[in-house]
Amino acid sequence: MKRRLVSALVFALAAAGFYYLGLSGLWKVKLSVEHTLWEFFFIVCLVLAFQQLTTILIHLYVRWKGGPEGESKMLAGFVGVMALLTIIGAFIYSMGILKAVGVVAAGFAGMLLGWSLQAPVSGIAAWALVTLKRPFRIGDRVLFPSLGLNGDVKQVGLMYTVLDQVGGAIGSEEAIGRDILIPNAMLFTQVAINYTPRAQVAFFLDEVVIRMTYDSDWDEAEKILLEAAHEVTADIIRETGKEPYIRSDMWDYGILMRLRYMTMAKDRPRITHEIVKAILKNVQQHPRVDIAIPFVYSFRKSTTGIMRGQFPKPPNVTQEISVNEIEDDDILLSSTMEQPAELDLLMKNIQEKGLLQPIVVSATGTGRFRIVAGYKRFLACKRLGWSSVPVIIHEDSTAI
Numbered sequence: 001m002k003r004r005l006v007s008a009l010v011f012a013l014a015a016a017g018f019y020y021l022g023l024s025g026l027w028k029v030k031l032s033v034e035h036t037l038w039e040f041f042f043i044v045c046l047v048l049a050f051q052q053l054t055t056i057l058i059h060l061y062v063r064w065k066g067g068p069e070g071e072s073k074m075l076a077g078f079v080g081v082m083a084l085l086t087i088i089g090a091f092i093y094s095m096g097i098l099k100a101v102g103v104v105a106a107g108f109a110g111m112l113l114g115w116s117l118q119a120p121v122s123g124i125a126a127w128a129l130v131t132l133k134r135p136f137r138i139g140d141r142v143l144f145p146s147l148g149l150n151g152d153v154k155q156v157g158l159m160y161t162v163l164d165q166v167g168g169a170i171g172s173e174e175a176i177g178r179d180i181l182i183p184n185a186m187l188f189t190q191v192a193i194n195y196t197p198r199a200q201v202a203f204f205l206d207e208v209v210i211r212m213t214y215d216s217d218w219d220e221a222e223k224i225l226l227e228a229a230h231e232v233t234a235d236i237i238r239e240t241g242k243e244p245y246i247r248s249d250m251w252d253y254g255i256l257m258r259l260r261y262m263t264m265a266k267d268r269p270r271i272t273h274e275i276v277k278a279i280l281k282n283v284q285q286h287p288r289v290d291i292a293i294p295f296v297y298s299f300r301k302s303t304t305g306i307m308r309g310q311f312p313k314p315p316n317v318t319q320e321i322s323v324n325e326i327e328d329d330d331i332l333l334s335s336t337m338e339q340p341a342e343l344d345l346l347m348k349n350i351q352e353k354g355l356l357q358p359i360v361v362s363a364t365g366t367g368r369f370r371i372v373a374g375y376k377r378f379l380a381c382k383r384l385g386w387s388s389v390p391v392i393i394h395e396d397s398t399a400i
Helices: 002-024 037-065 069-094 098-116 118-133 184-189 218-232 234-240 265-285 330-337 340-353 375-383
Strands: 141-144 149-156 160-166 175-183 203-212 245-251 254-264 296-298 318-322 359-363 369-373 388-393
Touching (some): 037 069, 118 184, 160 184, 218 254, 218 265, 254 265, 340 375
Parallel strands (some): 359 388
Antiparallel strands (some): 149 160, 203 254, 245 254, 318 388
């Protein structure tokens, strides 16, 4: 900044010196009949001083606006090119050949201008068309399928339409804060899909597809899906008056239940996430509703596709059972209560490290289980508030 200020001062002083030489008539050097060399140097120094001062003002303005350094460099480069063209024009003028050069340059410039302005003229025409017809507006979410671009319109200028890109860096329909500049001239040849044609917050039909197993309770499954949609999209339902509904298809490994509901174009990822989250939580709490998984019957069934409970579990396989299904033994309970310090230490270890060794149980034939080994571990887990414990179902034996 200081260097440019010093340069501007030097050029200004030099311009004053050359102006004085031109007026005094000292060492008069003619470039043409009407103009001298000092006049040309005066114009050059004056232009260079103006360039330096303009560049300083540009840097100060961009810094005040909080713009990037690259923006001030681009504008300073433009000012430099304009200064160079001005100096060339001043030289041609001082040589007295401006008229002759102008005739030749005018024809060439006209041809070059007509060729180079095709895209800008088309861009201005597209800007006028978009402004008057308004196929999309600032704030609308627009998709250009042939360009593979999706974004929210931030600005519609004379030359470019600026989009805040949606997706791209992430696999979601959310704006990511990356600007895309589309030349307006391209809008004449592109198909544009407007997600928000009627209002800033527009609604459209969306769906979440859940695969349910064939043995799930159909009515309960529909209830879970519809309750999730009502809970998440209650405001949208009140505003649109359109209720969620379900359509279903048969599939190779289950029923495709399609939950359809009205959603907001710019808030679709959040709404989908909340609905899926609510559905999964409710499915986990309802034993009569299950989610189908490809190649495996479901996450509640065995990996071989056999219904749970049809065949006995292989020996020495750990599984979870409810503590309420395990019988308390009064004799073992009384002996355990005689050693409270040992039980407290065991509870502390289980709380810190978990249950490292499963409890061994055997079936009683009444749907319940009797402890074979690990009664203290079972009692510690029960006192810690565990609702289920890992066990190994073993042949009946004497409890130890």
